[in-house]
Amino acid sequence: MATLRDIRRRISSVKSTQQITKAMKMVAAAKLRKAQGRLLSARPFAIRSNELIHHIVTKEEKATHPLFENRDVSSVTFLVITGDRGLCGAFNSNVLKRAKAEIDGLADVQKTLVAIGRKSFEFFRKRQYNVTESYAGIFDTLDFENAREISTLLQRKFLNSETDRVVAVYNSFKSAGSQEVMVEQLLPVVADSGEMSTGIRADYIYEPDAETLLNQIVPRNVDTQVWRLLLESSAAEQGARMIAMDSATDNAQEMIYNLTLYYNKVRQAAITKEISEIVGGAEALRG
Numbered sequence: 001m002a003t004l005r006d007i008r009r010r011i012s013s014v015k016s017t018q019q020i021t022k023a024m025k026m027v028a029a030a031k032l033r034k035a036q037g038r039l040l041s042a043r044p045f046a047i048r049s050n051e052l053i054h055h056i057v058t059k060e061e062k063a064t065h066p067l068f069e070n071r072d073v074s075s076v077t078f079l080v081i082t083g084d085r086g087l088c089g090a091f092n093s094n095v096l097k098r099a100k101a102e103i104d105g106l107a108d109v110q111k112t113l114v115a116i117g118r119k120s121f122e123f124f125r126k127r128q129y130n131v132t133e134s135y136a137g138i139f140d141t142l143d144f145e146n147a148r149e150i151s152t153l154l155q156r157k158f159l160n161s162e163t164d165r166v167v168a169v170y171n172s173f174k175s176a177g178s179q180e181v182m183v184e185q186l187l188p189v190v191a192d193s194g195e196m197s198t199g200i201r202a203d204y205i206y207e208p209d210a211e212t213l214l215n216q217i218v219p220r221n222v223d224t225q226v227w228r229l230l231l232e233s234s235a236a237e238q239g240a241r242m243i244a245m246d247s248a249t250d251n252a253q254e255m256i257y258n259l260t261l262y263y264n265k266v267r268q269a270a271i272t273k274e275i276s277e278i279v280g281g282a283e284a285l286r287g
Helices: 004-059 091-104 118-126 144-159 210-286
Strands: 075-081 110-116 131-135 165-175 178-187
Touching (some): 004 210, 075 091, 075 118, 091 165, 091 178, 091 210, 110 118, 118 131, 131 144, 144 178, 178 210
Antiparallel strands (some): 165 178
8 A cells, every 4th residue: 555655746746747738738729829820821822822723724725834744653752741749649640640551552652751740750760661851840930931941842853753743641720629630642733623612713814824824833832732731730739739738637637636535545544543553552551
C-alpha cells in the first residue's frame, strides 16, 4: 500500500501536469483563431483560381500549359504534411498512416517524399523511405514564401521529368474538433471548377491572350494550393491540440479526485490503526 507521502506527491505531480495542459489548451485556442482566420481568407482565392483556370481551358481549346501534361506514371512524389510536435491526439499518426498506405500501395513506381513537419521527416527516415527534401519548423513562422519555396521545388521536379505526379497527404480543417485526412493531386494540375462553385458562368475577355494568362496563372495557382494545404494543416493541428489538451485537463481533474479519495481512505485507515494500537496498549496496561 502506498504511503500518505507518496499519494501527496502524486497528487501534486498531477496538479502540476494539469496546469501545463490547461496552459497548452489556451495557447492552442489562441493560435487556432489566428490560423482559422488566415485559412478562411485563403480558401476563396484558391477556389476562384481553380475556377478561372477551368474556364480558360474549357473556352479556349488551344490553351495549354506544361503543368497540365499527363504522362505515363513511372515516378510519384508525395508531399506529406504533419506537425513538428506531438500532444495533438491522432493528428500526426492519421496522416502518417494514410501516407504510408498510399505509398506502399503503388507498385513498380519510383516513390520519393517531400516531408513537411518534423514528425513526417522522422517517421519516414526511420523506415528508410526516400525522403529527398524536408521542411521542419516552418509552422512557427508560416508565411506565403514557405509555400512558394515548396511549390517551386515541386514544379521544377515535374517540369524536369524527375517526377510524373505530385500527391499531397494532409489534414483538412473542418472544425475545431474535426479534421479529415485528404489525398490530393497537385501536379499535373487538374483544371476543375472548384470545390464551392457559385454556379455563375460569367464570360471573360482575356487581355492578353489566354495562353499568356495561363503561363502566369497556373504556376501561381500551384503556389496558392500549397499555401492552402499548409494553412489547412496548421489550423487542423491547433484544433486537434486544443481538444487533446482539454481532454487531458479533464482526465487530470478526475485523477486528482480519485487520488484524493484514496488518500482520505488510507489516512482514515492509518488513524483507525493508531487508535486501535492505543486502545490495545491501554488494555494491556490495565491487565
